[in-house]
Amino acid sequence: MRGLIFTELLTMAETTMGEDAVDDILDELPLSTDGAYTSVGNYPGAEFLAIVSAICLKTGAIIDDYLQRFGSWMMSRMSQTHKTFFADKDDALEALEAVDGELQAEVHKLYPDEIVPNLNTKRIDENAIEMTYHSDRSFSAFLLGMVQGCVDFFGQTAEVTAIELAGGSPGNAAFQVRLKG
Amino acid sequence: MSFVSNDASDDRVSRKRYLRERRAREEAEALLEEKSRVLFDANQELKQQAAELERVVKERTEELERAKTVAEEANDAKTSFLAMISHEIRTPLNGVLxxxxxxxxxxxxxxxxxxxxxxxxxxxxxxxMLNDLLDLTKIEAQQMDLESISFDLPKLIREVFQLFSVTVSDKGLRFDLDLGPGAQGRVKGDPTRIRQVLSNLMSNAVKFTETGGVSLAASVEDGFLTLEVTDTGIGVPEDKRDKLFKPFSQTDSSVSRTHGGTGLGLVLSQRICRMMGGDLSYTPGDGRGSVFTATVQIAATEEPDQVPQDPAFDADAYLTKKTWRILAAEDNETNRKVLELLLKRYEFDLEILEDGAQLVRRFQDAPSDLVLLDVNMPVLTGPEAAARLRVFERASRRSPVPIIALSANAMTHQVQQYLRQGIDAHVAKPVSREDLAAEMARLLRRVHGD
Structure with missing residues (x-):
């Protein structure tokens, strides 16, 4: 998993818990680099979940809620670091349809062999898309947060509804994003 | 004062945090080293691939160049073979004709x-057909020479038109000629080739038309002569039109059975038109039939006609007026026999020698009124013999005898070279009696008057 995810998670945690609390968590967990993450590194995904769990345990937050908040945070950071990506998009749906390509490029530019879970989108109509997230990790909450962050960025509102996948597995999730108003 | 502080509002950073940040930085630097090395290696590989690609492209280009040269050589060989064979066939054909x-x-x-x-x-x-083939090989070998001489355009067109009038009236066809206002008077161009193209188009139109008519319209505008031949014949089926201007490809093999011809005429005419800065194109007729439009570049001129013609002059009568002494040199036995028979009716004092040297010696002993010289002969060629005759004439203060060259090599630049070497005129082999008689009479008349 890209180190950027770790450094952003820790930055977000610091804004709410403070640096010391974050340091304590990192000290307590058995982490590969003793919690010294760099945004350009690549680290085991399990460590990410361990950190999130530890934060939630300490703050009393629900893990899915926390992941959703983090998804929103990441989208908001992306809107600052990838201004050109957003500049030529007319609305949130257009950005969400293109975001998979951008994520793949971000990961592969440093780690060409890394497997990145696909984020597939399908256009339903002018105001709605369906997003399917194939992953062996439960990231639908994170993704929901990203969608929310994206919709917020464009100043739009949207209704996101989960779709039951036929024979669905825990690693697969799908939902529909429908713009409102 | 404590170095380590737990107060988040304090500007100082805990030792633990500092060490973690430093480790993260070192990790990032190590990664940078590693990744830049990978990038460098990838770049090197790319450069090598590019060089390899360049090498392969160069190699392929050279291969293509070689293949192209081989193909061109093969094509040249084909062209010269065709030219050689056509030329060789003309000699026995001269005998037959x-x-x-x-x-x-x-x-x-x-x-x-x-x-x-x-x-x-x-x-x-x-x-x-041989002449067409030779013309085509000349064009392909870029040895076709064009003349630029002054000639009477409407007269040329009328003559060609006249040539087909008998066939047309035999077939009961309508026959129209429209000489536009621009197509009057003398122009400068190659009358022989224009006549060839026009005859070809007219011959096709008459050949393929059974009912209705054939018309010819000529006009001159902006330095271009346009000849439009329209017929109400069978026309050209749409799917066969792209074959029209390809060698040996009459649109239908049954065409050559029913109408004859080799299919060389149109391709040759088109090439000739293009050499003259124009083109030859086909459009379907209105309803039925065909329209062939030939364009060639010509120049307006005030110069007098350079094609010497005097239709009233009777060559045969002039040649039988007296017993002219004629000396000829021809190395080929068949051709000697042909020449003798061709000229038999005129009762000349004719002597045919076997090469140029014999002729020069004979001329010095017993001069003649006119000399006929084959061009390619052993011992002394025609032009060499002509040059010696001129030297002899100057030394003995004789007036120049008319000399006519007879040759199958009738390319314009060669003919002009003969003319510079003391030869007065040229008649192409196989020699037609009419052409030879006309030239002989013209030259004799120039020296001896009426």
Missing amino acids: GMASALSETEMDEGQDAMVDLILSSGQGLLN
Whole structure:
């Protein structure tokens, strides 16, 4: 998993818990680099979940809620670091349809062999898309947060509804994003 | 004062945090090292691939160049083979046509007359085809020379038109000629080639039209002569039109069975038009038939006609006026026989020698009124013999004798070279009696007057 995810998670945690609390968590967990993450590194995904769990345990937050908040945070950071990506998009749906390509490029530019879970989108109509997230990790909450962050960025509102996948597995999730108003 | 502080509002950072940040930085630097090395290696590999690609492209280009040269050489070989074969066939054909022509002037019964006529027309057909082939090979080898001389345009067009009038009226066709306001008077161009193109188009139109008519419209505008030949014949089917201007590809093989011809005429005419800065194109007629439009570049001129013509002059009568002494040199036995028979009717004092050197010696002993010289001869070629005759004439203060070259190599630049070497005129082989007689009479008349 890209180190950027770790450094952003820790930055977000610091804004709410403070640096010391974050340091304590990192000290307590058995982490590969003793919690010294760099945004350009690549680290085991399990460590990410361990950190999130530890934060939630300490703050009393629900893990899915926390992941959703983090998804929103990441989208908001992306809107600052990838201004050109957003500049030529007319609305949130257009950005969400293109975001998979951008994520793949971000990961592969440093780690060409890394497997990145696909984020597939399908256009339903002018105001709605369906997003399917194939992953062996439960990231639908994170993704929901990203969608929310994206919709917020464009100043739009949207209704996101989960779709039951036929024979669905825990690693697969799908939902529909429908713009409102 | 404590170095380590737990107060988040304090500007100081805990030792633990500092060490973690430093480790993260070192990790990032190590990663940078590693990744930049990978990038460098990838870049090197790319450069190598690019160089390899360049090498392969160069190699392929060279291969293609070689293949192209081989193909061009093969094409050149084909062209020169065709030219050589056509040329070689003309020599025996000269014998066939000459003898048949001589035979036709003897006493024969009706059946024999018809047979000789057939030999003559078949031979003439073969000769026309060979000439077309030679023209085509000349164009392909870029050895076709064009003339630029002053000639009477409406007269040329009328002559060609006239040539087909008998066939047209035999077939009961309408025949129209429209000489536009621009197509009047003299112009500068290559009358021989324009005549060739026009004859070809007219011949096709007449050949393929059974009912209706054939019309010819000529106009000159902005330095271009346009000749439009329209017929109401069978036309060209749409799917066959792209074959029209390809060698040996009459649109339908049944066409050559029913109408004859080799399919060389149109391709040759188009190439000639293009050499003259124009083109030849086909458009379907209105309703039925065809319209062939030939354009060639010509220049307006005030110069007098450079094609010497005097239709009122009777060459045969002039040649039989007295017993002219004629010396000729020809190394080929058949051609000697042909020449003798061709000229038999004029009762010349004719002596035919076997090479140029013999002729020069004979001329010095017993000069003649006119000299006929084959061009390619052993010992002394025609032009060499002509040069010696001129030297002898100057030394002995004689006036120049008219000299006519006879050759199958009738390319314009060669003819002009002959003319510079003291030769007065040129008649192409196979020699037609009419052409030879006309030239002989013209040159004799120039020296001896009426």
